[in-house]
Amino acid sequence: MAQTSTPDTQAAALVAKMTLAEKVAQLQSGAPAIPRLGVAAYDWWSEGLHGIARNGYATVFPQAIGLAASWDTGLLQQVGTTVSTEARAKFNAIGAGHDHARYQGLTIWSPNINIFRDPRWGRGQETYGEDPYLTGQLAVNFIHGIQGDDPAHPRAIATPKHLAVHSGPEAGRHGFDVDVSPHDFEATYLPAFRAAITEGHADSVMCAYNALHGTPVCADSDLLTARLRHDWGFRGFVVSDCDAVDDMTKFHYFKPDNAQSSAASIQAGTDLDCGVAYADLLEAVQKGYVKEPVLDAALTRLFAARYRLSEWGNNKSPYATIGMDQVDSAAHRKLALQAALESIVLLKNEHGVLPLRQGAHVAVIGPNADALETLEANYHGTARAPVTPLEGLRERFGATRVHYAQGASLAEGVPVPIPETALRTAEHGSAGLTGEYFDNLNFSGKPVETRTDHVIDFDWDHVAPFDSLRADRYAVRWTGEWLPPAPGDYTLALHVDRCFDCNKQHDPVRLYVDGKKVLDDNGDDTHLQTVLHASDIRPHAIRLEYVHGGQDQGVRLQWLAPADAQLAEAQAAVRDADAMVAFVGLSPDVEGEELKIDVPGFNGGDRTDIGLPQPQQTLLERAAANGKPLVVVLMSGSAVALNWAKAHADAIVTAWYPGEEGGRAIAQVLAGDYNPGGRLPVTFYRSTRDLPPFVSYAAQGRTYRYFEGTPLYPFGYGLSYTHFAYAEPQLSSTRLDAGEKLTVSAIVRNEGDRDGDEVVQVYLDAPDDPLAPRHALVGFQRVHLAAKESRRVSFELTPRQLNSVDAAGERAVKAGHYRVFVGGGQPGDTEGVMAAFTIGGHEVLPK
Known part of the structure; x- marks a missing residue:
């Protein structure tokens, strides 16, 4: 009987035909074509944390930390499905069997499921927060969405990262x-x-940069082979974080050269190198550091994945007909709005300030009110029609009822986009600058398109400003007037979103004020700033020229204005308003991955102070002095110590980095069209002093599980425009034998007059175990309840949710007395009900 062909046997047969040099090339992320074998070039690197990223237009969802704030597993699966659907559409547009460059493939290096143990970490925005159970359940559903329901034919492959302790x-x-x-x-x-x-059955995993107990993770066979493949049954492939193998030589000093580092990595279980270090595997085989069959085993896993993805046009693929009409479709935009709405967390609402009354005049202030970058966050796609908070409030409340002033910079020394209030077209006197768009690189002939751009803050990654232009070849000239709001010194700055791995010259950009060239960069300068003195408030002619002929991704015209001038503008905006909404927080310019920033409160993408930056704090205090209701909307990727706002603001809303529909979602919440139901996936601490040393990975003193102090706002916290009550807890048994399941339920009632979502949370306390966390989240459901509706909500807790871990790292269900709490947050922080039970016996659980 003929043996049935499988992806594994097909892969093994293909690998057997390769030369050693061809094998080595295929073990690197930028795998070249092998024409004689019919193998197309394929770059394994694609991103999709909150939308397919870095490959043109895509649906841009809230950043991962915002998705986590929804506490909605079903939503995460829908988002994952959208990400992989749009990845398939872009893949199909090129065609199966054709070369696919970076970000064009179906191997998506997401989600990031590292534990957000410390709010100072700039990449924490990419994670699902600080709790292992919440993170795991959201990851499982996101992975299911990415990969689809058919393991033999995944829509795409998910890659949880960065394994581990990173x-x-x-x-x-x-x-x-x-x-x-x-x-x-x-x-x-x-x-x-x-x-x-x-549970998620992810087909790929990324190993981290760091070492564990002296062994770099990407060369740690105990983790990558014993734990991952043997204990967990992993059958997919492992990819290194980018240049992690090279790091083993250069920074860990683990091996003297990349031939030996590469040999150690591939033998430990790292199949694919993001980078070029694995090029030295040719030398490694020749010198006997590693046997060629080890390479064959890794390659078989890699090519089996490509066969399962039907990369070569296999007719069995159920996804071959997904077209570009699926990219940022109306249905996907609707889901982006839903995700943004569900992510919003109401932290404070005194005196019923929210929802804002109909017909109110609203002063919109703050550096994040009209900034594209705080919608898109990092690792993002290009939003086709992003809605900033300012635009969302104008749409919802009416432009004549919204009074806007930027009011402050983001942080000391950090420029922000020049607002529309400081720009004016010369022809019509309207807010903004006149943009002339040319289909050439020297501004020759007539512009193809002309329009008014109210701010110069654009993301054009792999797209053109207009369909009539080529994405890789155009020039833009903006002209008009710059209006300094007061005399003083102004720093004008140009920010070009660089293609970080391009070797070619970057996009040239030039700025003229009053006919004088004040900034001129042909692609070499990374600090495009100049200081101009305004002796009065007369308008100044301004011209900005941007020439796009490379792979850079957009341009911003920014400034640092005198603080007093901006504060005065904010006070003027407030004067005729009924309420103030201040959009404050952080941005991907100050928190993120290896950023080149060193200003007060920020260093290299991390934070040195978790408080609100001083310029924004001053803005809040000055605005509050007017005595009108103050609503603070925090936009950030991490917790910010809003101590002053908690004491003095009337309402606080956390909106994270909310994606392309973020401004519309915020406006609907502020207007009361949507009842917020999000919950915090991280602890909001009061001060940096509350935190252990950042470099320490000890859990003691960190996160709600081990923090002994009083947080500003606790993990799991969030308010609503209605009120929920709990009653009648029930357990399937008050005494269990170790290894048995426990069913927990309670009645949840919406006692208010508004429909709303409640996030029902279940926490386990194990008071007999000194190593156990204070509380441990073991279950959650986001449920929608109509006004006055009641429902019994049930949870089945498995032995893995009822276990403890001892000092040696052994996980077991142990005998003792336990309590389980069901409520809208942690015990002691919100309403809920408690029940007690005991466990008899002892059962060790698998690793």
Whole structure:
């Protein structure tokens, strides 16, 4: 009987035909074509944290931390489905069997499920927060969405990252060693990855930069082979974080050269190198550091994945007909709005200030009110029609009722886009500048398109400003007037979103004020700033020229204005308003991955102070002095210590980095069209002083599970425009034998007059175990209840949700007395009901 062909046997047969040099080339992320074998070039690197990223227009969802604030597993699956659907559409547009460059493939390096253990970490925005169980369950559903329902034919492949124990600091990340305890390793840092593999069935995993106990993770066979493949049953492929193998030589000093580092990595279980270090595997085989069959095993896993993805036009693929009409479709935009709405967390609402009354005049202030970058966050696609908060409020309340002033910079020394209030077209005197768009690089002939751009803050990554232009070849000239609001010194700045790995010259940009060239860069300068003195408030002619002939991704015209001038503008905006809405927080310019920033409060993408930056704090205090209701909307990727706002603002809303529909979602919440139901996926601390050293990975003193202090706002917290009550807790049994399941339920009632969502949370307390966390989240459901509606909500807790971890890292269900709490947050922080039970016996659980 003929043997049935499978992706694994097909892959093995293909690999057997390759030369050693061809094999080595295919083990690197930028895998070249092998024409004689019919193998197309394929770059394995694609991103999709909150929308398919870095490959043109896509649906841009809230950043991952915002998605986590929804506490909605079904939503995460829908988002994952959208990400992979749009990835398939872009893949199909090129065609199966054709070369696919970086960001054009179906191997998506998401989600990031590292534990957000410290709010200072700039990349924490990419994660699902600080709790292992919440992170794991959201990851499982996102992975299901990415990969689809047919394991033999995944829509795309998900890659949970970065395995393991990786969450900053960004400085030194390429060579730091984590000496984490066995208890913390098992109880905090591994559970989400285990769930992603054993429940989510992710087909790929990314290993991290760091070392564990002296061994770089990408060369750690105990983790990548014993734990991942043997204990968890992983059958997919492992890819390194980018240049992690090279780091083993340069920064970890693990091996003397990349031939030996590469040999150690591939033998430990790292199949694919993001980078070029694996090029030295040719030398490694020749010198006997590694046997060629080890390469064959890794390649078979890689090519089996490509066969399952039907990369070569296999007719069995159910996704071959997905077209570009699916990219940022109306249905996907609707989902982006839903995701933004569900992510919003109401932290404070005194005196019923929210919802804002109909017909109110609203002063909109703050540096994040009209900034594209705080919608898109990092690792993002290009939003086709993004809605900023300012635009959303104008749409909802009416432009004549919204009074706008930027009011402050983001932080000391950090420029922000020049607002529309300081720009004016010369022809019509309207807000903004006149943009002339040319289909050439020298501004010759007539512009193809002309329009008024109210701010110069554009993301044009892999897209053109107009369909009539080529995405890789155009020039734009903006002209008009710059209006300094007061005399003083102004820093004018140009920001070009650089293609970080391009070797070619960057896009030239030039700025003229009053006919004088004040900034001129042909692609070499990274600090495009100049200081101009305005002796009065007369208008100044301004001209900005941008020539796009490379792979850079957009341009911004920014400034640092005198603080007093901006504060005075904010006060003027407030004067005729009934209420103030201040959009404050952070931005991807100050928190993120290895950023080149060193200003007060920020260093290298991480934070050194978790408080609100001083310029914004001053804005809030000055605005509040007017005595009108103050609503603070926090836009950030992490917790900010809003101590003053908690004490003095009337309402606080956390909107995160909310994606392309963020401004519309915020406006609907403020207007009361939508009742907020999000919950915090991280603890909001009061001060940086409350935190252990950033470099320490010990769990003690961190997150709600081990923090002994009083937080500003606790993990799981969030308010509503209605009120929910709990009653009648029930347990399937008050005494269990170790290894048995427990069913927990309670009645949840919406006692208010508004429909709303409640996030029902279940926490386990194990008071008999000194190593157990204060509380441990073991269940959650987001439920919608109409006004006055009641419902019994049930949870089935498995032994893995009822277990403890000892000092040696052994996980077991242990005998003792337990309590379970069901409520809208943690015990003691919100209403809920408690029940007690005991467990008899002892059962060790699998790793």
